[in-house]
Amino acid sequence: MSDVRIAPIAETLPEFLEKHQFSAVAVLVDYHTQKFCYPLVKNWLSKHTIIRIKAGEEYKHLHTCETIWEALTNANFDRHGLLLNLGGGVIGDMGGFCAATYKRGIAFAQIPTTLLAQVDASVGGKLGIDFHGFKNHIGVFKLPETVLIDPVFLQTLPERELRSGFAEVIKHCLIADAAKWDEIRRRDLTEQNLSELVAHSVAVKQRVVEQDPTEKGLRKILNFGHTLGHAVETYFLAQPRKRLLHGEAIAVGMVTEAFLAHQKKMIDATLLAEIEEYIFSVYGKVNLTGADVEPIVALTLQDKKNQGKQVRMALLDGPGRCAFDIPVTRAEMRQALDYYRG
Amino acid sequence: MSDVRIAPIAETLPEFLEKHQFSAVAVLVDYHTQKFCYPLVKNWLSKHTIIRIKAGEEYKHLHTCETIWEALTNANFDRHGLLLNLGGGVIGDMGGFCAATYKRGIAFAQIPTTLLAQVDASVGGKLGIDFHGFKNHIGVFKLPETVLIDPVFLQTLPERELRSGFAEVIKHCLIADAAKWDEIRRRDLTEQNLSELVAHSVAVKQRVVEQDPTEKGLRKILNFGHTLGHAVETYFLAQPRKRLLHGEAIAVGMVTEAFLAHQKKMIDATLLAEIEEYIFSVYGKVNLTGADVEPIVALTLQDKKNQGKQVRMALLDGPGRCAFDIPVTRAEMRQALDYYRG
Incomplete structure (x- = not known):
């Protein structure tokens, strides 16, 4: 079972990074999480790569995966790297899938920033993308190294997202x-x-x-x-x-x-x-x-x-x-x- | 560890299929294995779908995976289906990867038909495809349900392949x-x-x-x-x-x-x-x-x-x-x- 921590990210993230020796770190974000959530996270990271993708379920497809795999390749990511998925369900499911398949699997951690991702998507290891209009049609089961849940991120959410x-x-x-x-x-x-x-x-x-x-x-x-x-x-x-x-x-x-x-x-x-x-x-x-x-x-x-x-x-x-x-x-x-x- | 059988396919394939209750069977082939190997296999299968892809390492990429996933989707494959990979390393690695990721994983069996696939690719659960010129850059580790090795297939090989x-x-x-x-x-x-x-x-x-x-x-x-x-x-x-x-x-x-x-x-x-x-x-x-x-x-x-x-x-x-x-x-x-x- 993966380790799920519900506590301020300022506490859990440095602790997690210290415990592991990752050769490199990349953070997967979209426009919204880069603006509202990344500032709360970046202080605890040393050198890292930012991978930004478009926001929304309509980009949860193979083509976006190619973008992510390319970015990891260009950053010369080896098997000992870490992908931090900072966002909602789309970021977590797709980032997790990309990490689980890059060089046959590198470590990833989920930092869910929506209520939906905190109570559902980030727990349980279901990863995947949509394919030809079918939801989560391509994917794998794999648990993240850790799930870091900080309720403070919920304050960044529009009311409709929370609902x-x-x-x-x-x-x-x-x-x-x-x-x-x-x-x-x-x-x-x-x-x-x-x-x-x-x-x-x-x-x-x-x-x-x-x-x-x-x-x-x-x-x-x-x-x-x-x-x-x-x-x-x-x-x-x-x-x-x-x-x-x-x-x-x-x-x-x-x-x-x-x-x-x-x-x-x-x-x-x-x-x-x-x-x-x-x-x-x-x-x-x-x-x-x-x-x-x-x-x-x-x-x-x-x-x-x-x-x-x-x-x-x-x-x-x-x-x-x-x-x-x-x-x-x-x-x-x-x-x-x-x-x-x- | 996956079960590896070295014996005539006429013995091992019916035995394997009887032991499991698959909801559907698809056979992945290329031009060569459809012509030379499929005739030795088809007698032991009831209703099944044939998925044919182009032969060769240069087609071991994401675009061919899309073809395979599409074919499984069109055949209404559910999670209890079986993909039989009939061919060399490309068929086994790519077919295995597609099966391991279709609906988060369906069963697959390797029937390696080249010497290379029999002594190497079919054993050990390394699956994947090439990406941007890097070999097996995207993939997973997953063991097949079984590996059925029949030396008779080696007779279908050109001498350069054997070498x-x-x-x-x-x-x-x-x-x-x-x-x-x-x-x-x-x-x-x-x-x-x-x-x-x-x-x-x-x-x-x-x-x-x-x-x-x-x-x-x-x-x-x-x-x-x-x-x-x-x-x-x-x-x-x-x-x-x-x-x-x-x-x-x-x-x-x-x-x-x-x-x-x-x-x-x-x-x-x-x-x-x-x-x-x-x-x-x-x-x-x-x-x-x-x-x-x-x-x-x-x-x-x-x-x-x-x-x-x-x-x-x-x-x-x-x-x-x-x-x-x-x-x-x-x-x-x-x-x-x-x-x-x-």
Whole structure:
């Protein structure tokens, strides 16, 4: 299991660098993290290379990887170098993938700067990039040397980004901690204790990943909300004006998949109503038309958790509990999306 | 350690497929292996997809990977599929890399069809592709589900290919088995018992790799002949008419690096003379001009075994013995290449 530290970066970063002897250090940033986060990090680094890529999921592809590999090559990076991924999920997933494949693998560390990356992407070793419109289609499992989480970075985030990351916090409560769900659902986002919730989410995720690092079984519960959620996210990726942030799409996924769990008598009407009400209060309702339903359902066929042509989902199995590998038909998915629209 | 079987494919392939339940099978071939090797394999497969790529090291790059990933995506391959890599080192290294990264990793099996791939590339889990002219610059370590070696495929090989693969057989004897070296050096290539030598080479390589799978130490001895050898190979890659096969370049590497070992008093003049004499008798002498020396030396700087800007080599340390991480200067490398030319 990788070492996750939740503490000021001024404490954890120098400590980490001192413990290892890296032959070189590069920092991967985008425009935003170079401006807002890099100043908090650079003081603790000696000589290093900055690799800057364009911000956003639409650049999480092979071509950007080539840029990163080229930069490492030009800096004469050997196998004993370190890549510090300073940013959100895109930076962490793609930087991690590039490090894991450069000269068959160099060390990398994650410094997640968004709420989403702190509570989800940085923990668990899933690395990858999108390919031909499919999310995280090419990648590997590999744990970073360390994950350094500093809540101070959350202050640099726009409110919409924070809200997006909060969807994974909600998910972790729903699948693993009924009492915590009961606590958060009574408060608006602005009233939450985020530092405490980050630690809670990381603990839930680590506990699950530790038992099943390569997602053969249990780890699949972390995908609650993500089968339809990913499909919705991918679908709107092609429509710049309607594009959703990851958590906004997952919010749609959690409502529709909670509906499916209720249909399959896995959760009662009270829990479904609670989930709907809270998620709509935080995220509002995404405008889905009848014409959107079929292409979204079709996109679920490429989900990595499927077996053959059968879509399988992680569905809630009571408050704070989740089951996985539940077969769901296309008709059921259509019904769930229509329910969301109604 | 991956399971390596040396036996007729008609025996090993059906047995392997029966033991596993793959949701789909794809076979990666090039023009040559589709024509000469695929007929020996297809009878043992039920429904499967053929993925054909162009033959040769010059296509071992990211763009060909995209073709392979696309083909797997179009065939709706899920995580429970199998990719069978039917071919030489390029097919095995690149197909393995694509399988190891498709949806964060699907199963793959190596069916090496060249001597080089049977005695070297298919064993040990080094996967990768060339990048910007650097050999195997992007890749991962991952073991295949199985390696199925059938000596019958060697009959499909042109003599020059066989000779190229034989360089790795020579290497395995030189670094690990003085008695076997003494045996093979008294015979021409055509007089060797190849089936027996394939088994010998696989055993040597597995023994080394098992002790150090990710090349932190001991495994580096397998790189004897490869620091200058790779540089020579890369150098001539850009000159189509002078292009060398891998083993032909490694033959140059073994002579020049044996010279360096002698200079450093690690081997005596007798062993150096034996190596020179035998390698020249099998491979002849590559025509290197004075102008070739400097660019070849410069290329060794990108070797993955280096630390910082210091080139480190695996050098013979007596008959059947090899040391690693020996620092070598640019002047020494120039001297070795001049010695070879002399």
